Amino acid sequence: MKYIFAFIILLGFWLLFTFNLETHNLIVGAVASLIAILFFAKHFVKPVWKMLQPQRYFWFILYLIIFIWECIKANFDVAYRVLHPAMPIKPGIVKVKLNLKTNMAKTILANSITMTPGTISVDLIDDVLYVHWIYVSSTDPEEYSKKVAGRFEKYIKKIFE
Amino acid sequence: MSKIIFIILLSIGVLFNLFGCIGLLRLPDVYNRLQSATKCVTLGTCSILLSLIVYYGFNEIGVKALIAIPLLFFAATVAAHALIRGSYFFGIKLGEKSIKDDYKEVAGAAENKESKK
Amino acid sequence: MNQLLYYFLYAQIALCFFCLYRIIRGPTIADRMVGIDIFGILVVGICAIIAVITDRMFIIDIGIAWIILSFIGTLTLAKYLKGRNLNE
Structure with a gap:
């Protein structure tokens, strides 16, 4: 098969x-x-057999649209930070807890995080993803986990698990 | 009509490439440079390839450009991840403006695990 | 129309000089490697524009091969970087 x-x-x-x-x-x-x-x-x-279920493809197309929108937003965000004379950056590496299980889903999520506004994935150890963030807006772990991974996690869970 | 869309997409692509390269020159340390450069230049080049699909339609060149887009996307993200992890282990500190570093406590353990393999 | 395409090509080549500046001046090795990585992606854009100007299809093949080669090159450089330390 x-x-x-x-x-x-x-x-x-x-x-x-x-x-x-x-x-x-x-x-x-x-x-x-x-x-x-x-x-x-x-x-x-x-x-x-998971590749034969049609609802996964439906969620995939929906995810693709959201992802492209986030990509374009990311570019304008970076352009704003670069062209601003004072360069409003506040970088740091933060820890994000994932709820995904399979390796495939984790890989896709890490790749998506690299393309979204201001974040780039540094390393993945077991369940914890380390993310370099160009503008750390809050120091509360719950809040930034939701901000970084929450947008994609539910779609990826439906597609790859 | 398709020619106008072609020119617009092409100019958007070159403009984003310009932003990415300005970021490469202006930002203070390796990690921030990698952020701006990877994001902007990848989407800019994807936009240029997309303009090729608009110009040629669905023939040989268009299909090849369509295949190149996901290939470029995965190659760029994985290369960025490898570079950022390599430069952390190389010993480059985060820039002066940084406020938080959660990776410091596990980096040593990760490196030991890597060398044992 | 063709003249406009040439302007885009010159702009893209000028961006390559930005990367070259970073490769020559970069304070550490890692900066130079970032420059090399970005240079590789910019060349793909140049290949695409040349394919439109000359109307030959094999140039986009060169672009695809360039993506894969620059990817492998960057991975090798990153692997090399990981094996060394700044304070050695």
């Missing part, structure tokens, strides 16, 4: 890259993806 999924995804990427549907191209792509699967399929996602 896992192998079939990995094969379909790899072949799809091959066809998108080369962009023609002739027979010899298909054969070369199939052979290349078979060789790739032999070596790397054991690193593919474990519970494959």
Whole structure:
């Protein structure tokens, strides 16, 4: 099951890259993806049946829209801080507690945090994410956990768990 | 019509790249520089690639630009994470303006664990 | 139209000089590595604009390969950075 999924995804990427549907191209792509699967399929996602549930894709699209909005906000935030003559920055590294379980979800959350306004993820030890924040607005752990991770956590929980 | 959108997206991309590079010059220490540069330059380049999709439609170049966007996104974020963690272990202190450092108490333990592997 | 694209190309190349300044002047090694990382991403933008100007499709392939190469290069540099210390 896992192998079939990995094969379909790899072949799809091959066809998108080369962009023609002739027979010899298909054969070369199939052979290349078979060789790739032999070596790397054991690193593919474990519970494959989760990829077949349609509601996950719905939440994914919703998450994508929110994420792009946050990205644009992040850029204007950084532009404001950079162009302001006095540079209003107050940096520091804060500790954020996560409620997610699987490794995949944690990775995606850390990547999303890097692109959101003023935060960049430094390290992930077990359940705790260390985040470098360009403007530490409050010193209360509850409040900034909610501010940094709370926006994405509920969507990622629905998509990847 | 699509040409106007193409020019607008392209100029937004170059403008964001400019902001990111100004941040690279002005901000005081490594961590802040990495913040401004990674965010602005990644979204600026994504915007340039998006303008290519608008210009060419859904043909060979457009599809390749579409694939390059998530690739660039993951590459940039993971590289930023690796660089910031590496420079912390290298021993660069947070800048003078910083007010909080929660990572200090666990950094030594993390480094020991890393070297044992 | 084509003239405008050339202006965007020159702007993008000028931004590369900003990065070069950071690479040459950077007080520590880490600053230089940040400069190299950002330089790699800017080159992808240059490749995209050149692909529009010349209307050839293989240049965007160069851009994709450049993303992967600069990613691997930055990871290697970060790994090197982690193994050394400033006070050694």
